[in-house]
Amino acid sequence: MELHIVIEGRKDLAGQLYRQLGDAIRSGRLAHGQQLPPSRLLAEQLGVSRKTVAQAYSRLTLDKLVVGKVGAGSFVQAPPRRGAPRAQAAPLAAASTVARWDALPAPLRHPAPEGRARYEFVGGRPAASLFPQQDWRRCVLHGMRDEANARGRYVETEGVPALRDAIARHVAFTRGVVCTAAQVVVTNGAQQALDLLGRVLLEPGCVAAVEDPGYPAARMLFAGQGAQVVGVPVDHDGILPDLIPANARLVYVTPAHQFPLGMPMSVARKRALLARARAIGAIVIEDDYDSAFRYEGRPTDSLAGMDKHGIVAYVGTFSKVLTPELRIGFMVAPDALLNAVQNAKHYSDWHTAALPQHALARFISEGALLRHIRRCHAVYAQRREHLRAGFAQWLAPWFDLLPATAGFHMAAHCRRDVDMDQLLRLARRADVGLYTLGKFYCSQPPREGLMLGYGAIDTLDIGTALQRVRDILEQSD
Known part of the structure; x- marks a missing residue:
């Protein structure tokens, strides 16, 4: 792949190459550590002499924008980037349409892997281990x-x-x-x-x-x-x-x-x-x-x-x-x-x-698909029973688990007032990922509760996670 350099005319060829490479490095178009083409290859691509390219590389090296490594080649040594002000954007005829898409919330964008809890009740995620x-x-x-x-x-x-x-x-x-x-x-x-x-x-x-x-x-x-x-x-x-x-x-x-x-x-x-x-x-x-x-x-x-x-x-x-x-x-x-x-x-x-x-x-x-579904079904059925038992044993004073006959998530409505924002925040500190039902409502007033996916959490972890939630709720009462 050729390096994007535009040479105009036949004057100051080394200067043109030096300035364009320098601008590309300072702007970030050429990333720190990126290898530049060998002088012979770049000269052939641009239709100039190898001496012209060598002169440009030499000036960039003196400016500490390029570093040469013996036997390896020339590499970009980018300076720290400064926050240069951006040019003012031109007004768009489609601004209202862009604004409509821009304003849409994205409630189901999952957190980054490093932001997920150990005991994760996120919905829609199948068991990766299966x-x-x-x-x-x-x-x-x-x-x-x-x-x-x-x-x-x-x-x-x-x-x-x-x-x-x-x-x-x-x-x-x-x-x-x-x-x-x-x-x-x-x-x-x-x-x-x-x-x-x-x-x-x-x-x-x-x-x-x-x-x-x-x-x-x-x-x-x-x-x-x-x-x-x-x-x-x-x-x-x-x-x-x-x-x-x-x-x-x-x-x-x-x-x-x-x-x-x-x-x-x-x-x-x-x-x-x-x-x-x-x-x-x-x-x-x-x-x-x-x-x-x-x-x-x-x-x-x-x-x-x-x-x-x-x-x-x-x-x-x-x-x-x-x-x-x-x-x-x-x-x-x-x-x-x-x-x-x-x-x-x-x-x-x-x-x-x-x-x-x-x-x-x-x-x-x-x-193979039907065999895989049967295998997953057996695991999810166990997790579902652990979830139901945990809510009946530990969380019944606060939540009513709704009946569901399929899938791998369940929902629970609040039986009494629960500060959901605080619960989710404290649960996250306890390494439990919980998700509220409120974000799924459209026109009618949301009813508080939890959506509990059990695809991403191991079967034996469900009880531990629910006990941690119970402890939080007891301390908050």
Whole structure:
């Protein structure tokens, strides 16, 4: 790669090179310790003599901006940077749009690794120790062989055919979603699926209905796209369909494991939601983010499985069952949206990375995904029972743990007044990471409580952590 230097004319060549290199070092464009090209190579690239480059390097060395190391070459020795004032930014015609995105909060941005507690109840993080390293490595190697046949070419925008077929069979088997591979669009996580659906359904000023409390990243995304986001209350059966605005273009729900409260949507409520959406012409986005882990009760149909009129877009992710770093999600798009979503995906990022798609297709088709889910299910079930027992034994005076039949987080409402800010702060000092429910509310007044993920905490640590929380609460009373 060539060093960016512009030589003009044939006068003062060494001076031009000296000044440009000096400015690049002082501005930080050339970082401290970076090696400069050998004088012969740089001379060839710039079409000047080697003596010219050597003179410039010599002057920089005298200025102590470059240091020569025998047998190694010339290296940048950057001086301490001074806080030079920045030039005043020009006014933007799109300032209001930029300000809208800039003002959006980001409540689910996880803390940096060094800021996490030893006993961490953060939601949405699967158990890293359970990742199937050997199975995944084998599938990646298989994927590399598959990818070799198409290397150097872009793959299909909607996803690698083998993965789309594997996903269609998987969701049919596990969630009763009737679809073909042609309806599956592979995305960069479920968040991109939501983004694509928002792009094709929403215009500035349009209404998007979301659960309240609900998933903030969906709410903020639709707001950033210019939508008027309306929070619709939920009860023990799920979202209240009669309160969905008649002009809503989309309705975003998490029916299998309501985020963040955890209850499943009842069958009767699902039917009412589908009827309401059909009556107002809205698309229902079913975010089925962690229903793979179900602990009690009989399986119920997904909304997509109950949909007879093509009004449900089913969204899933492999971040919760495998690892968030994989960044592979998908949607099963209704026929009315399929081509539009594929176009939006094409113009957004062309396609999702091919290698992990090939690997995941193999991982699913050979049964490794279902084996991994069963293994995780056994561990999460134990953690869930430890959490329930701990709340019943130690935290019952302060919190009411809400029932949840799936996923790997639970929620707890406060039974009495608790200073949540103080609790979270003191818990962090005790190396316990707690998270409040308040940030998930949209329109209605928040109800105080905790969201408790149990993917990132070891089973035997749950009791220790909850006892520390109890001690804090007793001392605060």
